[in-house]
Structures are given as C-alpha cells and as structure tokens.
Amino acid sequence: MDILENISQSLQNGEPDTVAELTGKALDDGVPVKELLHKGLLSGMEVVGERFKAHEIFLPDVLLAAKAMYAGMEVLKPLMVGEEAATSGTVVIGTVQGDLHDIGKNLVGIMLRGAGFNVVDLGKDVPPERFIEEAQRTGARVIGMSALLTTTMPVMGLVVNLARERGLLGKVKIIVGGAPLSDEYAQQIGADAYCFDGMNAVDCVKGFLGIN
Ligand code: B1M
Numbered sequence: 001m002d003i004l005e006n007i008s009q010s011l012q013n014g015e016p017d018t019v020a021e022l023t024g025k026a027l028d029d030g031v032p033v034k035e036l037l038h039k040g041l042l043s044g045m046e047v048v049g050e051r052f053k054a055h056e057i058f059l060p061d062v063l064l065a066a067k068a069m070y071a072g073m074e075v076l077k078p079l080m081v082g083e084e085a086a087t088s089g090t091v092v093i094g095t096v097q098g099d100l101h102d103i104g105k106n107l108v109g110i111m112l113r114g115a116g117f118n119v120v121d122l123g124k125d126v127p128p129e130r131f132i133e134e135a136q137r138t139g140a141r142v143i144g145m146s147a148l149l150t151t152t153m154p155v156m157g158l159v160v161n162l163a164r165e166r167g168l169l170g171k172v173k174i175i176v177g178g179a180p181l182s183d184e185y186a187q188q189i190g191a192d193a194y195c196f197d198g199m200n201a202v203d204c205v206k207g208f209l210g211i212n
Contacts, residue, residue, distance in 0.1 A: 003029065004040040007072065011044030012051075014064025016071035023075040033079050041072045045103070069103055073110075080110050088115065089209055092134045093144040094122035096155035101148035104178060108144065111198030117205065128158040135163075135172050142205050144195075147178040157189035164190070173208040175201060 001009070003026045010018040019041075026036050048065040051057045091112055095105045102124040109119045120138055122130055135143050143163070147153045156176050163169050173192040176185075177200075186194035192208065195201040206212070 003031065004036070004043075007036070007040035008044035008047070011041060011065055011068040011072065012047050014061060014068055016064075016068045019068040020071040020075055023072040027075070027079070033076055036072075037076060041069055041076075045069055066103060073103075073107070077110055080114050088117050088206075088211055089142070090118045090120060090138045090140040091142040091144055091205060092120045092122065092131060092138065092140045093146070094126035094131060095124035095146045095148075096152050096159070097125055097127045098155060099147050099149050099152035100124050101146070101178075104148065105144075105146035108146065108177065108195075108198045108201045111202050112144075112205065115202045115206070128155060128162050131159050132162050132166055132168065135168065136166070140172060141209055142173045142175060144175045144177070144201060144205075145191075147176070147181065150180050153178075153180060153185065154189075156191065160190045173205075175204050177201060 003022060007019055007022045007026065010022060023036060023040065026040065027033075045065060048057065048062055052062050093105060093109055093112070095102050105124070109121050112119050120134055120140065122134060131143050131145065134140070143159065145156050145159060147156060160169070160174055163172060163174060169190075175193045175195050176191045177195045177197075181194050183194045193204045195204045
C-alpha cells in the first residue's frame with residue numbers, strides 16, 4: 001500500500017496519531033501538500049461519508065475520522081498558511097446555525113489566511129445576526145458561510161436578508177460553500193458567489209477585492 005492510501009485508510013479507521021505520523025513522513029518523502037490533502041486526507045473522508053450514508057459505520061466512527069482529519073491538517077497547516085502578511089482585508093467566516101460541520105470551513109480559513117487575508121472565524125453553529133455584527137464590527141469586506149446539511153442551507157438566505165436590511169449588500173460580498181451548495185442555490189438566495197473549495201474561495205475573494 002502506498003503512503004497516501006495508508007493515510008486514507010488510517011483516517012477511515014479513526015487513527016489520529018497514525019495519520020499525523022504518516023502525513024509528516026509523506027512530507028519528508030517529498031509528497032506535495034496538495035496531493036497529500038486530496039489523495040490522502042480528503043479521499044479518506046469521502047469514503048467515510050459514503051460508508052456512513054450506507055449505514056456501514058456510525059456517528060462515533062465519523063467523529064473519530066474527523067479527529068484523524070484534523071490531526072493531518074495540523075501537520076499540513078504551516079505549509080498551507082505560507083508567509084504572506086495579512087494585509088489584503090478582513091473576511092468573516094463561519095458554519096451556519098444548526099450545523100456542526102467545520103472541517104471544510106477551517107480548510108477555507110487556512111487557505112484565505114495563506115493568501116494574506118485577516119480571517120475572523122466565528123466557528124460553527126453561528127446565528128445569522130453574528131455574521132452581520134462581526135462584519136460591521138471588523139469592517140470586513142467579505143462574509144463566507146459554510147453549510148454541509150440540506151436542512152441548514154436556508155440559514156444562509158437569512159444572513160443575506162439581514163445584510164440587505166442593514167444596508168450591507170454590495171458593500172460586503174457574501175460567499176457560500178459546502179457540499180450541498182451550488183451556483184444556482186447561491187443565486188437563488190442572493191449570495192454573491194458559490195465557491196466549491198478553499199482555492200476557489202481565495203480566487204472569489206481576490207476577484208471581489210480587485211487583487212491579482
Ligand atoms: Co455529518 N453529514 N452529520 N458529521 N458528515 C454529512 C455532511 C453527510 C453528507 C453524510 C452522509 O449522509 N453521507 C450528511 C448530510 C446529509 C444532507 O444533509 N444531505 C451528514 C449528516 C446527516 C450528519 C448528522 C445529521 C448525522 C446524525 O446526527 N444523524 C449530524 C449533524 C450534526 C449537525 O451538524 N447538527 C452529522 C454529524 C457529523 C459529525 C459531527 C460526526 C462530523 C463533523 C465533524 C466536524 O466537522 N468537526 C461529520 C462528518 C465528518 C461528515 C462527513 C463524513 C464529512 C464532512 C467533511 O468534513 N468533509 C460528511 C460526508 C461528506 O461530506 N462526504 C457528512 C471534508 C471537508 C473538507 O469537505 O466540508 O465539503 P467539505 O468542505 C469542502 C467544500 O465543500 C468547500 O471547501 C471544502 C474544502 O474542499 N467548502 C467551502 C466548505 N465550506 C465552504 C465555505 C466556503 C467555500 C468553500 O466559503 C465560505
């Protein structure tokens with residue numbers, strides 16, 4: 001088994017220590033960060049999602065896999081963040097109210113920080129009002145919301161409506177992301193963009209702020 005398969009398998013088994021160790025070893029062996037993230041960690045998490053859906057594994061197994069995912073991300077984080085100074089503007093991010101999935105949102109935060117943005121991370125289960133208050137308090141140029149559940153996606157629309165009521169639309173751009181989201185849904189709720197992953201979120205934010 002090659003090291004990436006090994007990482008994916010250890011993540012599926014919910015083994016944080018092994019995942020961290022193997023991720024470090026793969027880096028030492030010269031495996032690129034992007035490949036490690038996609039072919040090791042994310043591919044493992046995809047299998048976990050499929051097996052959970054098929055009722056082959058249960059919630060505690062998924063939680064352990066999430067812990068293992070974090071252990072791997074911790075090792076990669078310094079390499080993803082880079083050296084750029086945070087001068088490009090503030091982005092407020094969070095996972096919407098009712099939703100506890102934060103792995104994707106955290107990855108997006110890491111990528112945005114790496115691209116030089118000041119990221120205010122509100123965490124998970126964030127009520128609509130908080131996104132707006134923090135954007136106003138920090139003078140953020142962009143609000144980024146994440147949702148992984150079809151039942152929590154509508155909360156994003158509430159945030160857009162609140163931003164409209166407070167006269168923020170246009171001044172603050174709103175981006176949305178997460179597995180069940182789409183361009184169509186983003187348009188439907190009046191968000192400025194749907195971003196499919198962290199790199200795409202960086203490109204969207206740079207585009208909005210006129211940064212190359
Ligand atoms: Co849950 N869960 N979960 N879960 N979970 C899913 C999402 C699910 C698809 C699994 C399945 O059935 N196949 C399903 C949702 C079904 C649906 O709504 N259609 C599901 C369910 C049902 C549930 C519970 C309801 C289960 C239960 O209690 N019976 C429950 C809900 C809890 C709640 O939120 N209130 C629940 C709980 C959990 C755990 C807590 C155990 C755990 C989360 C731990 C954590 O996040 N700290 C968990 C996990 C890990 C998953 C799966 C397996 C993996 C999610 C993940 O982290 N993926 C997931 C199955 C799956 O997605 N395949 C599943 C890796 C992550 C990097 O990807 O988050 O998509 P993702 O982020 C990507 C992009 O989407 C994008 O960029 C990221 C990087 O590429 N992106 C953005 C995300 N946010 C963005 C924001 C942006 C831009 C891009 O701009 C701001």
